[in-house]
Amino acid sequence: MAYWLVKSEPFKYSWTQFRKDKKTFWDGVRNYQARNNLRDMEKGDEVFFYHSNEGLEIVGIAAVAKTHYPDPTTPDPRWVAVDLKPVKTLPKPVTLEQMKADKRLEHLALLRQPRLSVSPVTEKEWQVILGLAGLG
DNA sequence: GCCAACGTTGGC
DNA sequence: GCCAACGTTGGC
Numbered sequence: 836m837a838y839w840l841v842k843s844e845p846f847k848y849s850w851t852q853f854r855k856d857k858k859t860f861w862d863g864v865r866n867y868q869a870r871n872n873l874r875d876m877e878k879g880d881e882v883f884f885y886h887s888n889e890g891l892e893i894v895g896i897a898a899v900a901k902t903h904y905p906d907p908t909t910p911d912p913r914w915v916a917v918d919l920k921p922v923k924t925l926p927k928p929v930t931l932e933q934m935k936a937d938k939r940l941e942h943l944a945l946l947r948q949p950r951l952s953v954s955p956v957t958e959k960e961w962q963v964i965l966g967l968a969g970l971g
Numbered sequence: 972g973c974c975a976a977c978g979t980t981g982g983c
Numbered sequence: 984g985c986c987a988a989c990g991t992t993g994g995c
Contacts, residue, residue, distance in 0.1 A: 842981090844980095844981090865979095865991095866990070866991095867990085867991095868990090887980085887981060887982085888980090888981060888982080891981090891982075931982085948988095948989085949980080949981060949982070949988085949989095950979085950980050950981065950988070950989060950990080952980090
């Protein structure tokens, strides 16, 4: 069981929309590191859903519903997609500011590589963020 | 295989 | 809307 974090611009695809859809394809990733992370996802892995540009906060938790398959949005075989389903909305969203301010999260991949759209989260970091979200 | 140019992302 | 950071592309 591993933990991840995905980013989405709320204008493009928001958490609210995701909850309504009950499920989504996580596609359109065009970065090798992010792609490798997608490929490493196992069914049941949990994933923080982060709003970039607008909000700048983790708003919910999703889970991997289906492991990687070829990205249907491109004929290029290099890229993959996964299916995600929403698990729960955070009682208190965790902002980027909060995470930056927390010494325990200084190695968080999101903070070190802000441009990576799919990044790993360690179990320790996961627990810290759950705590900040009011789920500790 | 290197490196400059360019495009994209995302925080501010 | 700007700009810095970084990944990718393409010429040599």
